[in-house]
Amino acid sequence: MSKINVYDELQKRILSGDYNIKMRLPTEEMLIKEFDTSRYSVRKAIKQLVDDGLVYSVKGKGVVVLENTLQSQKLNLNLGKIDNLQALNANQILNRKTTIASFKLIIVNEKISKKTLFPIGTPIYLIRRIRNVNNENLALDINYFNAQLIPDLTKEIAAGSIYQYIKDNLQMKIAVVKRQLRIEPANESDYKYLSLKDSNCVGNMISLAFNDDGKQFEYTESHFIPDNFVFNQIIQF
Amino acid sequence: MSKINVYDELQKRILSGDYNIKMRLPTEEMLIKEFDTSRYSVRKAIKQLVDDGLVYSVKGKGVVVLENTLQSQKLNLNLGKIDNLQALNANQILNRKTTIASFKLIIVNEKISKKTLFPIGTPIYLIRRIRNVNNENLALDINYFNAQLIPDLTKEIAAGSIYQYIKDNLQMKIAVVKRQLRIEPANESDYKYLSLKDSNCVGNMISLAFNDDGKQFEYTESHFIPDNFVFNQIIQF
DNA sequence: GAGTGGTCTAGACCACGGT
DNA sequence: CCGTGGTCTAGACCACTCC
Structure with missing residues (x-):
């Protein structure tokens, strides 16, 4: 037995x-x-x-x-452990699509460094992706990937799953993700890219991701439209 | 030594x-x-x-x-462990005030039961409180307390800290709080009570609180105005 | 005082990473 | 292969709850 x-x-x-x-x-x-x-x-x-x-x-x-x-x-179908889009309610999504709004390789300046915590001078991929589900633009992901740790990114990879690429092709292990959620007024690009309808606010989920060498390889802001995701937490006393 | x-x-x-x-x-x-x-x-x-x-x-x-x-x-000054208002950024709050918008003892009907998870027929205190900080109405708390577990609530207690009352006077231990955060369009009472300015959305933090007998004694919705709180999470892989 | 979970020790073996 | 953290066992004592 x-x-x-x-x-x-x-x-x-x-x-x-x-x-x-x-x-x-x-x-x-x-x-x-x-x-x-x-x-x-x-x-x-x-x-x-x-x-x-x-x-x-x-x-x-x-x-x-x-x-x-x-x-x-x-309440506790925890927002999954993998890709950022999974923060969305993942029930019966019929038709999801990712569109690349921009794809650039840039060098971190002081302003970006302050926000992303990457050192000044680091080369990074700056990628903006629109997450479309059932013909609605639910989220705008603004990714900053350290190009030394995540090399050779392409638009094609970004159109699929960058995390898949990190795990399968780079064989890098994702160790920890720290997240912070806020509610903010929608900015210009939110209005441009998201299906905001009458809303003038977005959810902004900021993620810092670390590999198993302790290096931060990603800073991401995911801007979500209201009513389309939840965030769970259990607190023990 | x-x-x-x-x-x-x-x-x-x-x-x-x-x-x-x-x-x-x-x-x-x-x-x-x-x-x-x-x-x-x-x-x-x-x-x-x-x-x-x-x-x-x-x-x-x-x-x-x-x-x-x-x-x-x-990022990780975790939203505290006590009262719901602590979800707000607690830095240098000069002047905070709680106003009771309504205070009722009611019986749970089917509709309320579905939302709060309290059984139909349970007597509950339904309390709406406005959280004012530095002359801005930042949050509207809608509390449902099981009146059998949290008896003898008064407006005076509600104007202070109900959690203090639970711990000190009732000597009940708070064991677990489950929370869910969403972003929703502001409703009528949000517009009435909150300093929303131009925003038409609120953060809605739903809390279920349990005592150390495993009984749920509270269901609460806290409606927050944008830009005034953060929600943190650490995910290990 | 009896019974519960919380802390701590000492020791063994396993699974994985890097050389 | 060696060194690392992960799992597991057996046993002791402590701190708290409840009768």
């Missing part, structure tokens, strides 16, 4: 409501016995469930199952 | 640039020796640094220090 994964099994039970009545998980000791494993493994699984926002550990009390796990899970 | 905290010490060194040149932390074994502690404690400290977005662990390679830690830390 092969060992089953503690996390998968507990998640399944929680989501199917097996623990809803008493609002508690079995104690660590009971889980150790049931799954015939060590305390380390049980605690690792519980830690994952806590990160998912399904349960909460209380010292001296037990592991509490949060209410409305099923419904509030919908 | 009392033991120093591994996390605090490593964080201090990273932020002061001690490891920037080689972009690596010492190996776990070296840290175990230096701090005269167990591998568990060293790994716990590193885990915290990873969560802070300061470093990244790579198997077979080491713990890599991310570039621009100081600058991108600014």
Whole structure:
């Protein structure tokens, strides 16, 4: 009999409501016995469930199952881990298209350096891409890629997935992405490129991406039209 | 000689640039020796640094220090852990005021239940509060508190901090808050209560709060005017 | 006081990166 | 191959909750 994964099994039970009545998980000791494993493994699984926002550990009390796990899970279809466009609601997108609005190789000056955190003098690809879904221009991505770390970019690559290129062709590992979201008045190019309709604001998601050498290889601003994306967060106290 | 905290010490060194040149932390074994502690404690400290977005662990390679830690830390003055208003940029707020726009005790109907996830029939306090900072109405909070879990609310309490009341008077522990942020067209009450100026959009931060029994005691929508708050996130791959 | 999760130690083996 | 971080086990003690 092969060992089953503690996390998968507990998640399944929680989501199917097996623990809803008493609002508690079995104690660590009971889980150790049931799954015939060590305390380390049980605690690792519980830690994952806590990160998912399904349960909460209380010292001296037990592991509490949060209410409305099923419904509030919908809140938590986390904006994926890959491409920036995935910040959009990815449900049944029928027809998506990427258009290159501009593609340049430039050198970082003081102004750009201040914004992107790239050192002055760094060569970078500056790419503006329009994300069209079902005939609406939902997002304008303004990418700054360090050309020393991400060399030989072309319009053709940019029309597809640059992240795919980074992983498959350059075999570079993406380690961490830091993001900040703000709401801003739409600027000239937002009006030009986005299907803003009556809105005069955009969401601006700023991303800094780092590879596994700790080097920042990307600064990106994604300008989104309202009503088309969500941003989730779980805070533990 | 009392033991120093591994996390605090490593964080201090990273932020002061001690490891920037080689972009690596010492190996776990070296840290175990230096701090005269167990591998568990060293790994716990590193885990915290990873969560802070300061470093990244790579198997077979080491713990890599991310570039621009100081600058991108600014990105990461995480929207605090307490009251919803802290989603605002909290720098040097001179003069803040809360005004109660409405205060009602109502019973959850089907429509409200669908939105708030409270069961139909639950008594709730429905409170609308205007957050005024330096003579601008920056946010409109629409709170739904389960009146069985948060009893005896008054306008006076609501004019101050309800979270303070929950913790100090009710001695209830807040366990988890799940949040979702969207951008929406401003509605009638947004125009009425907020200093929107020319903008016709608001940020809408939806919060579900749970106590340490796993019960959801709050559903809140915070409507913010643009340009006045940020939302941060760190994603590990 | 009994039972719970949180911290910590000591040790083993595995999987991956770079030489 | 060696050195790295990742996983896992077994066991001890601490801090908190609740009766």
